[in-house]
Amino acid sequence: MNWTIAIPEIVLSLLGMGILIFGVLQKRNTFHMCSMLTVGALIFTMVLVVSGASGLGYSGLFLADSYAVYVKLLVLAASVLGIVVSLDYNEHENLRRFEFPVLMLFATVGMMIMASASNMMSLYMGVELQSLAIYVLAAFARDDLRSSEAGLKYFVLGALASGLLLYGISLVYGFSGSMAFDHLAFVLADPSRASAGLVVGIVFVVAGLAFKISAVPFHMWTPDVYEGAPTPVTAFMATAPKVAAVALFVRVMIGPFGHLVSQWQQLIVLVSIGSMALGALAAIGQGNIKRLMAYSSIGHMGYILVGLAAGTQVGVRGVLIYLVTYVFTNAGMFACLVAMRRRGRAVERIADLGGLGKTDPGMAAALTIFLFSMAGIPPFAGFIGKYFVFVAAVNTGLWTLAVIGMVASAISAFYYIRIIKVMYFDAPEAAFDARPSSLSVVAGAGALFTTVFFIFPAPVVAAAEAAAKVLFG
Amino acid sequence: MNAAGFPILTLLTFLPLVGVAIILTVRGDEAVVAANARWMALWTSLVIFVMSLVLWAKFDLADPGFQFVESASWLPQVGLTYKMGVDGISVLFVLLATALTPICILASWESITTRVREYMIAFLVLETMMVGMFSALDFLVFYMFFEGVLIPMYLIIGIWGGPRRVYAALKFFLYTLAGSLLMLLALLAMWNQAGTTDIAVLMHTVFAPRMQMWLFVAFFASFAVKVPMWPVHTWLPDAHVEAPTAGSVILAGVLLKMGAYGFLRFSVPMLPDAAAYFAPYIYTLSVVAVIYTSLVALAQTDMKKLIAYSSVAHMGVVTIGIFTFNAQGMSGALFQMLSHGIVAAALFLCVGVIYDRMHTREIARYGGLAHRMPAYALTFMIFTMASVGLPGTAGFAGEFLVLIGSFKVNIWLAFLGGMGMILGAIYMLYLYRRIVFGALQRADLKGILDLSPREVAIFVPLVIVTIWMGVYPSSFTQFFDASVGAMVDHHQAAIAAATKLAGVIR
Numbered sequence: 001m002n003w004t005i006a007i008p009e010i011v012l013s014l015l016g017m018g019i020l021i022f023g024v025l026q027k028r029n030t031f032h033m034c035s036m037l038t039v040g041a042l043i044f045t046m047v048l049v050v051s052g053a054s055g056l057g058y059s060g061l062f063l064a065d066s067y068a069v070y071v072k073l074l075v076l077a078a079s080v081l082g083i084v085v086s087l088d089y090n091e092h093e094n095l096r097r098f099e100f101p102v103l104m105l106f107a108t109v110g111m112m113i114m115a116s117a118s119n120m121m122s123l124y125m126g127v128e129l130q131s132l133a134i135y136v137l138a139a140f141a142r143d144d145l146r147s148s149e150a151g152l153k154y155f156v157l158g159a160l161a162s163g164l165l166l167y168g169i170s171l172v173y174g175f176s177g178s179m180a181f182d183h184l185a186f187v188l189a190d191p192s193r194a195s196a197g198l199v200v201g202i203v204f205v206v207a208g209l210a211f212k213i214s215a216v217p218f219h220m221w222t223p224d225v226y227e228g229a230p231t232p233v234t235a236f237m238a239t240a241p242k243v244a245a246v247a248l249f250v251r252v253m254i255g256p257f258g259h260l261v262s263q264w265q266q267l268i269v270l271v272s273i274g275s276m277a278l279g280a281l282a283a284i285g286q287g288n289i290k291r292l293m294a295y296s297s298i299g300h301m302g303y304i305l306v307g308l309a310a311g312t313q314v315g316v317r318g319v320l321i322y323l324v325t326y327v328f329t330n331a332g333m334f335a336c337l338v339a340m341r342r343r344g345r346a347v348e349r350i351a352d353l354g355g356l357g358k359t360d361p362g363m364a365a366a367l368t369i370f371l372f373s374m375a376g377i378p379p380f381a382g383f384i385g386k387y388f389v390f391v392a393a394v395n396t397g398l399w400t401l402a403v404i405g406m407v408a409s410a411i412s413a414f415y416y417i418r419i420i421k422v423m424y425f426d427a428p429e430a431a432f433d434a435r436p437s438s439l440s441v442v443a444g445a446g447a448l449f450t451t452v453f454f455i456f457p458a459p460v461v462a463a464a465e466a467a468a469k470v471l472f473g
Numbered sequence: 474m475n476a477a478g479f480p481i482l483t484l485l486t487f488l489p490l491v492g493v494a495i496i497l498t499v500r501g502d503e504a505v506v507a508a509n510a511r512w513m514a515l516w517t518s519l520v521i522f523v524m525s526l527v528l529w530a531k532f533d534l535a536d537p538g539f540q541f542v543e544s545a546s547w548l549p550q551v552g553l554t555y556k557m558g559v560d561g562i563s564v565l566f567v568l569l570a571t572a573l574t575p576i577c578i579l580a581s582w583e584s585i586t587t588r589v590r591e592y593m594i595a596f597l598v599l600e601t602m603m604v605g606m607f608s609a610l611d612f613l614v615f616y617m618f619f620e621g622v623l624i625p626m627y628l629i630i631g632i633w634g635g636p637r638r639v640y641a642a643l644k645f646f647l648y649t650l651a652g653s654l655l656m657l658l659a660l661l662a663m664w665n666q667a668g669t670t671d672i673a674v675l676m677h678t679v680f681a682p683r684m685q686m687w688l689f690v691a692f693f694a695s696f697a698v699k700v701p702m703w704p705v706h707t708w709l710p711d712a713h714v715e716a717p718t719a720g721s722v723i724l725a726g727v728l729l730k731m732g733a734y735g736f737l738r739f740s741v742p743m744l745p746d747a748a749a750y751f752a753p754y755i756y757t758l759s760v761v762a763v764i765y766t767s768l769v770a771l772a773q774t775d776m777k778k779l780i781a782y783s784s785v786a787h788m789g790v791v792t793i794g795i796f797t798f799n800a801q802g803m804s805g806a807l808f809q810m811l812s813h814g815i816v817a818a819a820l821f822l823c824v825g826v827i828y829d830r831m832h833t834r835e836i837a838r839y840g841g842l843a844h845r846m847p848a849y850a851l852t853f854m855i856f857t858m859a860s861v862g863l864p865g866t867a868g869f870a871g872e873f874l875v876l877i878g879s880f881k882v883n884i885w886l887a888f889l890g891g892m893g894m895i896l897g898a899i900y901m902l903y904l905y906r907r908i909v910f911g912a913l914q915r916a917d918l919k920g921i922l923d924l925s926p927r928e929v930a931i932f933v934p935l936v937i938v939t940i941w942m943g944v945y946p947s948s949f950t951q952f953f954d955a956s957v958g959a960m961v962d963h964h965q966a967a968i969a970a971a972t973k974l975a976g977v978i979r
Contacts, residue, residue, distance in 0.1 A: 151715045260903075357632075361591075372624060378617035387613075387657075391551070394661040402661070406654040413650050417627070417643060425639050454617070461550050 002057040004065040005276040008048040008072070009112050015041040016105040023098030031096035042083075042108065046076045049112075054371040060180045063118035069282050070320060070467040071115040071247040074327055076107060077107045078240035081331040081442055088436040089338050093346070095230060104236060107133035111244030118255075120169040120179035121195035123248060127165065127212065130241055131158050137236070150228025157221045161211030166309030168204025171197055184256030191259050198262055206254065206267055209274045211332045212245035214294075214300045216274030226294035231346065234290055235334030238297050238340075239327045246301070246323060250308055250316055261311040265330055268309040269401055275302030276408035283415045284442055289337060289350050292415065293330075296374060298324055299412055306398075306405055307389035313472045315392035322385035322463035325373070325453065329382055332446020336363055339439045350419055355428025363435065366447040371420055373450045375413040381453035388461075474846060481864040482557040483841070485525055485571065489597035492517030496594055502872050507589035511582060514593035518575040518600065525604075528564055534951050537561065537959035539610060546611060546841040547611075551670045556610040561956030562737055565949065566730055569814045570603040572934075573726045577719035577832045579931050580822055584718060584829050585633055594631060596719070599625040603727050607734065612670035613658050619735075620653055620745045622728060626720070634715040641708075641715035648698050656695035656735075659688045662744075676742045682971065686871040689747035692740050699732030702755075703762035706785045712940045713781035715813040718825030720778060725784050728817035733791050737803070741795060742960055745967035752796040756882075759785065759796075760889045762789030768894035771903065775832045776824045779904055780817065783860065786893050787813045793890050794875035798964050802878020803957045804950055809871030811949060812942055816859040816867055819935045823853045826928055829909075830921050836904065841913030845907075850909045852932050857905045859939045867942035870950075 017036050024029050049072045054064045083101050090096050110130030115121040135158060139151020173179050175198040176187050188194055211218035226234045253264060279299020286292040304326070307318035340347050356364040373380035386409065393402040453460075492513055499509045510960025542558035559567060578596060583590050585723040599622065606618035623646055631642035664670050667678045680688065698705045709729075711719050741748050762785050771780035787809065826849060827842070828834055859866035871941075872894055880887040913919065919966055924932070942949060 061831045357591075358588075377624060383617070383620075387661075390657070391661055391664070394658065394665050401654075406658055407651075410647065410654050412653040414643075414647060417646055420627075421631060421639055421643065424628065425642075443783055458546075458550070459550055461548060465550055 002053075002055050004053050005055050005057045006116075006218060008045050008052055009109055009116075011048060012041060012045045012112070013109050016045070016102055016109065018251065019098075019105070020102050023102065026098075029096055030098045031090060031100065032087065034098035035087055035101040038105050039080055039083055040075050041105065042080050046073060049073055049076070058122075060182065061119045061122040062116050063181075063468045064116055065468045066419075066463075067251065067467040068116045070463055072112050073093070074243050074323060075108060075111045075115065075240045078243060078327045078331060079104055079236070081327075081335075081446075082232065082236035082240060083334050083437050084442050085235050085331070085338050087231075087438045089230065089232045090343065092341065093141065093230065095178065095222040100137070100140060103133045103137050107137070107236075108240065111240055114244045114248045114332045117248060117251070118181045120172065120181075123252065124162075124169065126244075126352075127248070130244060131162065131212075134233075134237060134241060137233045138225055140233060146228035147230060149293075150225045153221055153228075153456075154225045158212070159466075161208045161218065164204050164211070165208025168201045168206075168208060168375060170229065171201025171204060175201060181252070181256040185258060188257065188259050191262070192258055194263065199260075202257055202260070202264060203267065206264065206271075209245060209252065210271055210342060213242055213249060213301045213304075214298055215271045216298065217271075217276045219278065219298045222298055223291045223294040224349050227290045227348075229289055231290065231334065231338045231348070234293070235331065235338065237466075238293065240331050240335065242301070243323050243327060246304055246319065250319055251471065253308060254311065254316060258471075260431075261422065263308055265311055266379060268305055269398065269444055272302050272305035272309050272401060273404050275299060275305065276405055277302075280408040280411040287350055288348055289353070290348050291417075292419075293333070293337070296412070296416075297330070299408065300374070301388060302408070303389055303405060306401055307392050309398060310376075310392035310396040310400060312392060312396055313387070313468045314395050316468035316471055317461070318385075318389035318392045320467055321388045321460060324460055324464075325381035325385035325450070327445050328449045329370050329373045329452075332366060332443045332450065333374070335406075335439045335442035335446065336367050336370070339363060339435045340401075340432060341354045341366075342430060344433065350422055351426075352417065352429060353423050354394065354426040356422070357433075358428045359431040360435070363432075366443045367423060368420050369447045369450050371416040375416040376409050377413070379451075379454040381450040384454055384457055385413070481524065482541055482555075482559065482567075482604075482608040483543060485521055485567065486601055486608065487556070488521050488524075489517060489574075489600040489604075490950070492597050493594050496590055496597075499590070507586075510590040510593040511578070514578045514597055515575060515650060517597060518571070518578055520606075521600070522571045523576055523923060525568055528559065529568060532559075532561075532564055532952065534561075534587060535955055537955040539775070540564075542610065544610075553613055553663070554611055554671065556616060556671060557605075557608045557614075558610045559608050561953035562960075563734065565626075565807075565811055565952055566607040566727070566734060566814075567604055569730070569811060570600060570607065570727050573624075573814070573818055574600045575820070576818070576931055577722050578794070579927060580722065580825060581719040582927060584825065586630065589899055595625040595629050596723075599629070599723065603723075610672045612663065612672055612675065615672070615738075616653070616657060616660055619731065620650070621870050622731070623649055625723070626728065629720045630712055630716045633717045634720070637711070638715040641711040644708045645712040648705065652695040652698035652705075655691040657729070659691035659923065660690060662691075666789065672738065674779065678743070679967075680744065682746045685744040686750065688806035689740060689744045689751055692735065692744070693751070694730065696732040696735040696740065697758075699735065700729060700788050700792060702758050703765060703785065704758075704907050705781065706762065706766065708776050710781040710783060713784075713821075714775060714777045718821060721781075721825075722818040722823040725780070725821055726814045729784060729788055730814055733810055734796050735805065736746055736792070736908065737807075737960075741798070742963060744968060746971045748796065748964075749798070749968055750840060755792055755796045756886050759789040759792045759885070763793075763890055763893035764785060764896065767893055769899060771896070771900040774836055776836055776904065776908070777821065779836075780820050783897065783900065784813070784817050786897065787860075788927055790872055790875050790890060790893055793886065794871075797878040797882050798961065799873070799878050799881055800954075800961050801874045801881070803961065804953060805871050805874025805876075805878055807871075807957065808942075808946065808950060809868075812859065812867035812871050812939075815935060815938050815942070816856055816893070819856045819932070819939070820860060822931060822935070823856060824850070828923065831917070836907050836916065838917065839908040840915070840919070841909075841918065843909045845918065845921050846912045848924045848929070851907065852924070852936065853909060855936055855939060857901050859943070861901050862894050863943075865940070865943045867939045869943055870946040902935040
């Protein structure tokens with residue numbers, strides 16, 4: 001059996017268990033130590049992913065191809081950034097428990113399995129492993145009412161979504177006789193063979209996955225969970241799991257259901273329009289920056305789905321490029337939000353950023369770059385991402401979607417720009433506490449990437465192109 | 474290699490960023506940083522200006538195509554290249570941008586006292602964007618610079634502007650962004666058909682007439698806001714009034730030209746049928762702009778607002794000229810753009826001079842300045858006359874050519890467009906009379922000082938250019954004669970082809 005293709009996942013799980021045992025056996029507090037070990041483990045896994053073998057294995061449950069490699073690298077990078085962002089916050093908020101990085105590690109393993117899933121069963125396993133770890137993380141500040149509430153909400157709604165997903169999978173299995181992606185694709189090669197029951201099953205699968213990427217109309221949990229969860233957890237939730245879920249979503253729609261584009265395209269278009277519109281409109285009234293980021297991420301998912309709605313190789317390439325810009329912009333943005341701390345207390349109102357341009361020019365400049373990037377203003381990375389997904393929409397003639405996307409993007413620019421206005425044009429609030437170097441590094445790296453990405457997009461575009469090609473190969 | 478022997482346009486575009494990097498490294502207390510930032514920004518922009526004179530010297534007047542072309546691989550997978558170059562239409566705008574930037578920095582020397590370092594950085598970044606935009610030969614590169622202009626300008630208005638700066642900055646940003654996003658869609662559609670975003674290729678790509686209509690509308694949404702054309706001009710008075718003097722100067726001098734440049738570079742050559750189809754509507758909007766905003770200007774009590782409205786009227790003349798599709802009209806439009814770039818910029822500087830002294834732009838607060846400020850009165854008069862379009866000044870040749878061009882199209886168009894000159898004379902002379910002539914009544918005006926050496930240094934080059942453009946316009950028109958001629962031929966050929974095709978089908 002070709003078991004070597006899963007070596008990165010196996011090694012990472014073993015390392016995670018090792019770190020867990022190490023943390024349990026040590027008497028003193030090992031949060032920092034374990035975090036560092038986890039970062040090391042993740043980076044080591046990146047090396048394994050790059051050099052790993054490819055192919056289909058484990059009785060067709062697990063697939064390692066260049067698409068999976070692309071997604072895994074991005075997920076691992078996002079997890080590393082997530083852990084670095086949490087270091088200082090957890091010290092301050094009395095969350096220095098070694099389980100924290102370990103949970104992130106296991107969530108990451110789940111995401112890697114999602115990226116490599118080639119069967120409905122492994123898909124579900126990956127999704128659940130990822131979700132369960134994050135449910136716990138969301139409630140990690142267990143003495144904090146909001147965090148517990150966020151965890152519970154996320155768990156209940158997440159369980160519902162998992163139920164939908166599972167139900168959809170069972171319908172698909174029942175009406176097609178298989179759960180393997182390649183077999184499904186073979187069976188459905190003739191779209192006329194797709195019975196009504198199968199289409200209903202697909203709708204349920206889409207609903208379950210749409211919940212995981214918080215797309216309208218399955219977005220309700222997002223603002224509350226984003227707001228309640230500890231900020232580093234929010235940062236993590238906004239980046240790595242989104243990448244994995246989007247990647248999975250794309251693989252499922254293009255792979256097994258790829259021949260049914262005409263059936264699900266309308267669905268994705270509607271979800272995409274809803275997400276873009278809600279992301280643009282609902283964020284305007286927010287005063288809490290974490291809630292605002294929640295709506296912003298809903299909007300971004302809408303743009304990403306534009307690429308999926310096209311259902312072409314160009315579209316998938318756009319999605320993959322968008323994900324890269326999305327991860328780095330968001331990681332940097334959240335690093336700045338975690339650094340919003342005044343006299344030891346974390347603050348999260350937009351008004352708290354008042355006059356940041358005077359009190360902390362460096363952080364204000366970085367935030368400005370991230371916000372312009374999210375608004376899709378060239379030359380920042382976010383523009384490149386948007387460009388590539390809209391290329392796909394235009395390419396397939398989805399004009400309505402493209403026009404609505406452009407309008408939504410103009411509206412959402414309003415609230416991004418408003419934050420810049422608060423930072424530069426409003427009267428200064430008291431300065432924030434000194435920024436720990438870990439956050440400065442993440443924010444600086446994110447800002448640098450976001451700014452110079454437009455000069456060297458070619459390698460990322462080439463990698464995305466190759467990854468997208470695999471799905472259509 | 475190009476005529477200059479080195480990648481001049483890339484250098485011109487990105488050298489300001491080198492200045493930015495140096496300014497960022499300055500350490501010390503605020504006064505030291507401010508002084509260093511000012512000098513560094515001035516030297517950077519002067520070096521760039523001197524370098525840009527190479528374009529003037531080495532430009533081949535007989536060649537209607539792109540010159541100083543340079544290209545580098547950027548994103549080969551999707552057919553995007555980094556390509557720069559200028560032709561007769563854009564070369565003078567590059568020079569306009571590089572010439573106005575040092576003037577703006579000099580004009581902000583004393584009036585900007587807070588966050589000087591950031592201000593100078595914003596201006597240098599703005600210069601990068603402007604020069605890059607006028608020399609980009611790839612549509613996506615153009616778009617990136619076109620949008621990128623918004624960022625520094627938004628900050629310049631919002632941080633260093635007047636009391637309602639936040640509102641004005643936001644309005645400026647959102648108006649122009651909403652327009653440009655539609656242009657991005659048009660860009661994608663063109664790329665989708667032609668497989669490239671190379672402007673030179675797109676100019677010779679034939680788009681289906683129906684598609685041209687949609688593309689034209691999308692372009693129009695973006696460029697009409699930038700020009701600005703009536704009725705989407707309302708961001709301009711707000712932005713002008715609230716922006717600091719130098720911000721207004723660059724806004725009137727260069728940024729307003731971006732819209733008209735867009736029409737000339739994209740709408741007219743790439744979409745000839747749609748341009749011909751929509752021309753009557755453009756005439757209507759332009760005529761409304763000329764007459765309506767001239768009347769509005771007459772009623773203003775704020776000097777900057779008055780000049781802002783006059784800009785809308787002058788740009789109305791420009792859009793008439795562009796859409797006449799004949800050599801006179803288009804040359805006139807280009808000349809008017811250049812002269813307006815110099816004259817409106819100078820008028821805003823004139824307002825800035827007395828605003829720096831009295832801190833008010835209310836016309837009623839002034840009067841009789843001729844008694845205390847003779848040099849200022851003379852300068853102001855020269856630019857007032859140029860704005861009115863007095864023969865012998867910069868404003869005349871452009872308006873005259875546009876009138877000739879529009880006469881060939883329709884006598885009423887020429888008549889109504891020409892009303893702008895009459896109304897312009899009324900509001901400008903009325904403004905001048907109220908500020909400069911009359912008795913010096915207000916006590917606080919009695920101690921007002923005439924132009925300082927720094928201000929003289931700002932105005933002298935502008936005066937020289939204004940008179941030069943008026944007395945010997947062909948030293949400027951010769952730059953774009955060949956390109957305009959080629960564009961007119963191209964347009965007529967395209968229209969003839971379309972008519973022939975329609976005939977065949979019928």
